[in-house]
Amino acid sequence: MSKSPIKKPLACGLVLCSALAAGKASAASQALSHDHTQTEMGCLDASAEGQRELRLGSPVATAPAQRPRAIHPWPFPPLSIGHTSASYQDYGGQPYFHHGLDIRGNAGTPVLASVGGRVTNIENYISGNPAYWEVAILDAEGYLWQYHHVEKASIPAAIWNSYRSGTPVAAGAKLGEIFQWGNYSFGERYDHLHLNVLAVGGTYMSPFLFLESLPDQVAPAIIAAGVMQNGHDVGDREIDGPYSLYATIHDLILHTKYVVPPHRIEISVDGAAPELVWDFQSLPGKGNINAHVEEFFVPQMTCGNYTCRELTIDLGFSMDDNGIITALEQREFPTTPGPHSAVITAWDFEGNSTSKTIDWLVIKPQSVMKPTKTAN
Numbered sequence: 001m002s003k004s005p006i007k008k009p010l011a012c013g014l015v016l017c018s019a020l021a022a023g024k025a026s027a028a029s030q031a032l033s034h035d036h037t038q039t040e041m042g043c044l045d046a047s048a049e050g051q052r053e054l055r056l057g058s059p060v061a062t063a064p065a066q067r068p069r070a071i072h073p074w075p076f077p078p079l080s081i082g083h084t085s086a087s088y089q090d091y092g093g094q095p096y097f098h099h100g101l102d103i104r105g106n107a108g109t110p111v112l113a114s115v116g117g118r119v120t121n122i123e124n125y126i127s128g129n130p131a132y133w134e135v136a137i138l139d140a141e142g143y144l145w146q147y148h149h150v151e152k153a154s155i156p157a158a159i160w161n162s163y164r165s166g167t168p169v170a171a172g173a174k175l176g177e178i179f180q181w182g183n184y185s186f187g188e189r190y191d192h193l194h195l196n197v198l199a200v201g202g203t204y205m206s207p208f209l210f211l212e213s214l215p216d217q218v219a220p221a222i223i224a225a226g227v228m229q230n231g232h233d234v235g236d237r238e239i240d241g242p243y244s245l246y247a248t249i250h251d252l253i254l255h256t257k258y259v260v261p262p263h264r265i266e267i268s269v270d271g272a273a274p275e276l277v278w279d280f281q282s283l284p285g286k287g288n289i290n291a292h293v294e295e296f297f298v299p300q301m302t303c304g305n306y307t308c309r310e311l312t313i314d315l316g317f318s319m320d321d322n323g324i325i326t327a328l329e330q331r332e333f334p335t336t337p338g339p340h341s342a343v344i345t346a347w348d349f350e351g352n353s354t355s356k357t358i359d360w361l362v363i364k365p366q367s368v369m370k371p372t373k374t375a376n
């Protein structure tokens with residue numbers, strides 16, 4: 001397999017401002033004139049979302065990660081899913097798992113509480129930036145729901161009052177409206193609600209686990225797979241020495257361009273029982289959104305920002321049942337000289353799946369190979 005070089009992501013602000021300056025966001029020039037973010041705040045910084053989570057985390061949630069949970073309505077009907085909790089994010093800082101859902105809806109769409117509970121936070125968590133207002137609700141089961149990118153002026157007095165008084169709000173209560181996002185992504189406005197759901201210890205859960213099914217029938221696509229050494233593809237798949245396998249897997253959820261990672265990946269090597277690579281019911285780093293990002297994804301073949309989405313997964317990624325990376329930190333693939341094969345299977349959250357088989361050849365290391373006869 002030959003792979004195209006991956007452009008390193010530019011800093012967010014540069015991407016946004018240069019794209020706007022060049023008029024690439026053509027579909028919404030009219031909307032732009034009303035875009036306070038551009039005129040008043042300069043460029044939004046998506047990396048700030050990740051930095052803030054890293055800094056504060058959340059000690060509030062009390063519900064365990066593993067148990068049956070109630071299913072709730074969406075805060076509004078999703079236009080599509082822009083990112084899942086598994087999405088790779090790199091805006092020029094430290095890469096991180098997106099850790100929540102970007103639920104796309106038009107600016108001004110009312111955001112209704114999926115589940116009732118106590119309002120535990122209303123905060124401009126990137127101080128002074130109007131894009132980063134949070135309304136957080138702790139539900140009766142102990143899960144913390146963080147609704148991000150709510151327009152401050154749209155947060156009803158009743159929600160502020162609940163926050164101050166501790167009086168719970170009911171499911172379906174209006175929490176506010178979707179902020180008009182300053183950024184475009186792949187030619188579309190990126191207005192969205194970012195929803196995190198946290199369990200005890202600040203573990204980021206997949207919000208899909210808590211929400212009604214989506215009419216998503218598009219299976220993930222394994223668009224490339226191969227053998228790699230040191231993060232780079234080995235083109236002829238003839239291996240000598242330590243190696244891993246990779247797969248570039250793209251999923252789409254109610255959209256044609258907003259690529260997201262699969263929800264679950266397994267690999268079966270040489271006919272053995274399938275082994276789990278990861279299932280994104282929760283993040284591999286639990287409450288740490290930076291942990292294991294560059295072990296799960298192959299940085300040299302991955303990007304994730306407003307203009308680039310390429311998602312290549314290291315199939316050697318392996319953790320034990322407690323979510324601890326094993327001593328080897330990597331799944332060991334066969335070293336016996338000869339042909340080998342593996343079946344890679346990827347699922348989205350709705351259970352759509354796809355599989356791909358790859359073959360490779362382990363050759364004897366040069367150091368132990370017998371000298372070959374020289375011709376004459």
Ligand SMILES: [Zn+2]
Pocket residue numbers: 049083098100101102193194
């Ligand atoms: Zn987001």
